Amino acid sequence: MSDSFYQLATQRYACKSSQPLSDDIVLLHGWGTNSNSWSPLISELEKTANVVAFDLPGFGDSDSIPDFNLDAVLSLIAAHLPEKCILIGWSLGGVLATQLAARYPNKITKIITLAANAKFVASENYKAAMSPSTNRQFNQGFSTDPAGTLKLFCGLLSQGDSNERALLKKVRSLIQPDVANKNWSQALELLSQIDNREVFAKLSQEGLHLLGEKDALVPVTAYDFMSISNPKQKLKIIPAAAHAIHWSNPELIASLITDFLISTSSSLDKKQVANSFSRAAHTYDSVASLQRYAGGLLLQRVKKSSEAKVVVDLGCGTGYFTPQLQDLFSDSLVIGVDIAEGMLKFASENHPSQKNWLCGDADYLPFAASSVDIIFSNFALQWCTDLPHLFAELNRILKADGQCIFTSLGPATLHEMKAAWKQVDMHVHVNKFHEPDLLLKNLQNANFQIIGFDNKVEVMQFENLSDLTRSLKCLGAQNANRGRATGLTGRKKIQAFKEAYENFRNNNLLPATYDIFYLQVKK
Numbered sequence: 001m002s003d004s005f006y007q008l009a010t011q012r013y014a015c016k017s018s019q020p021l022s023d024d025i026v027l028l029h030g031w032g033t034n035s036n037s038w039s040p041l042i043s044e045l046e047k048t049a050n051v052v053a054f055d056l057p058g059f060g061d062s063d064s065i066p067d068f069n070l071d072a073v074l075s076l077i078a079a080h081l082p083e084k085c086i087l088i089g090w091s092l093g094g095v096l097a098t099q100l101a102a103r104y105p106n107k108i109t110k111i112i113t114l115a116a117n118a119k120f121v122a123s124e125n126y127k128a129a130m131s132p133s134t135n136r137q138f139n140q141g142f143s144t145d146p147a148g149t150l151k152l153f154c155g156l157l158s159q160g161d162s163n164e165r166a167l168l169k170k171v172r173s174l175i176q177p178d179v180a181n182k183n184w185s186q187a188l189e190l191l192s193q194i195d196n197r198e199v200f201a202k203l204s205q206e207g208l209h210l211l212g213e214k215d216a217l218v219p220v221t222a223y224d225f226m227s228i229s230n231p232k233q234k235l236k237i238i239p240a241a242a243h244a245i246h247w248s249n250p251e252l253i254a255s256l257i258t259d260f261l262i263s264t265s266s267s268l269d270k271k272q273v274a275n276s277f278s279r280a281a282h283t284y285d286s287v288a289s290l291q292r293y294a295g296g297l298l299l300q301r302v303k304k305s306s307e308a309k310v311v312v313d314l315g316c317g318t319g320y321f322t323p324q325l326q327d328l329f330s331d332s333l334v335i336g337v338d339i340a341e342g343m344l345k346f347a348s349e350n351h352p353s354q355k356n357w358l359c360g361d362a363d364y365l366p367f368a369a370s371s372v373d374i375i376f377s378n379f380a381l382q383w384c385t386d387l388p389h390l391f392a393e394l395n396r397i398l399k400a401d402g403q404c405i406f407t408s409l410g411p412a413t414l415h416e417m418k419a420a421w422k423q424v425d426m427h428v429h430v431n432k433f434h435e436p437d438l439l440l441k442n443l444q445n446a447n448f449q450i451i452g453f454d455n456k457v458e459v460m461q462f463e464n465l466s467d468l469t470r471s472l473k474c475l476g477a478q479n480a481n482r483g484r485a486t487g488l489t490g491r492k493k494i495q496a497f498k499e500a501y502e503n504f505r506n507n508n509l510l511p512a513t514y515d516i517f518y519l520q521v522k523k
Contacts, residue, residue, distance in 0.1 A: 024082045029060075038053050077096065120192060197225070211238065276477075317343050329374075337358045378407050404448070461512075
């Protein structure tokens with residue numbers, strides 16, 4: 001019988017926020033429990049995204065499968081996953097989540113594990129794990145006395161915790177000895193065999209991994225290996241916490257998870273971006289000196305070619321560079337494209353000689369494949385957060401040997417503002433910009449040849465913080481992150497932000513850094 005025949009019991013929780021993350025959260029529980037083990041976190045997680053909790057095969061209400069082996073379990077879980085999701089796994093669920101993230105990187109965008117070691121049982125070259133004799137004794141005990149061993153297991157889940165007695169009382173409700181079946185024994189054997197060290201070191205997704213300081217099943221010394229093996233993986237030790245880490249301190253765990261998801265979210269509210277720039281159409285040019293300067297340098301990289309039939313000014317805004325491109329390619333069809341209808345209306349009214357304006361999102365361009373010779377884009381592509389998708393789309397519309405010449409912003413952009421807000425609250429106040437290595441890697445993965453890359457830092461100076469924030473508002477470059485604070489910001493927070501920003505004042509002026517990338521690539 002095919003593994004796809006078996007069904008996983010699922011609990012679904014709809015997001016209670018008006019701005020959910022675009023990817024669902026999928027929860028994988030630990031050995032001996034079921035999806036109800038996530039109850040301490042559900043109320044907080046559903047404020048961030050839609051949540052799906054699975055019962056693993058043979059656990060809870062899910063069907064048992066003939067053999068709880070790695071390939072069968074991963075294939076069955078993968079068949080039930082949403083198209084894109086964030087995986088959170090506890091203990092055995094974290095071990096499986098790590099394997100799933102490695103096998104299905106296009107489905108799984110982020111990974112979070114709780115009390116999950118890179119290798120559950122120690123070996124000669126990995127000591128930071130359970131001893132083989134202890135593991136063997138536990139597994140044999142379960143095969144001969146399931147009820148007694150599960151009682152012992154409850155103690156291990158809470159052992160060492162600062163509130164051990166209260167935690168033990170809570171976790172006892174998770175364990176149901178009367179429903180144990182052969183998949184439980186097979187899962188124990190699988191857990192003793194899996195070695196995730198190499199897989200963990202190569203994970204491409206960003207991850208968060210939480211370990212309990214007093215965990216009786218996963219030694220806290222596992223931190224030493226895991227923290228240095230993959231720079232994309234963040235680790236944190238939860239003080240005085242046992243193996244049932246999210247039952248020990250649910251408020252802290254929920255806060256760490258949601259902060260991580262919001263801070264690493266690539267989900268900009270594109271509608272908000274479009275509306276913000278539309279509103280700024282009539283003020284943009286008055287404060288766009290840096291944008292004009294950078295765009296002028298970018299335009300110098302564009303070589304005139306009589307063979308170019310179609311040229312796209314992507315993110316044309318008010319249309320400042322579109323006529324200049326038309327002058328450069330006088331016999332070509334030059335099209336100004338922008339996501340903001342207000343910008344296009346302003347551009348068409350103020351550049352009447354230009355007739356071709358098109359409303360479109362860079363992630364979903366309304367052009368046929370291999371129809372464009374040159375894409376020029378100044379200060380626009382940083383608003384696209386899914387780099388593999390963006391560059392695949394640009395590659396799709398370009399002809400063979402077609403070129404894309406663009407500016408984008410790097411992670412040091414407005415770092416002063418980020419640092420100042422960080423002293424006030426945990427909300428996202430400044431857009432997250434991509435590291436140069438990630439940008440270049442994704443371009444190469446999309447079959448682009450890098451012709452030129454420069455990184456220049458420009459620092460603007462303002463007498464008052466209000467002049468800086470007013471400038472950003474006039475540009476339309478306002479916070480469009482889904483993790484932004486909603487409603488009015490209180491007077492006390494604004495004052496605290498101003499005081500924090502004052503620490504950057506130099507020569508009686510406040511700096512605002514722009515980390516600018518200049519790129520020229522060829523299909």
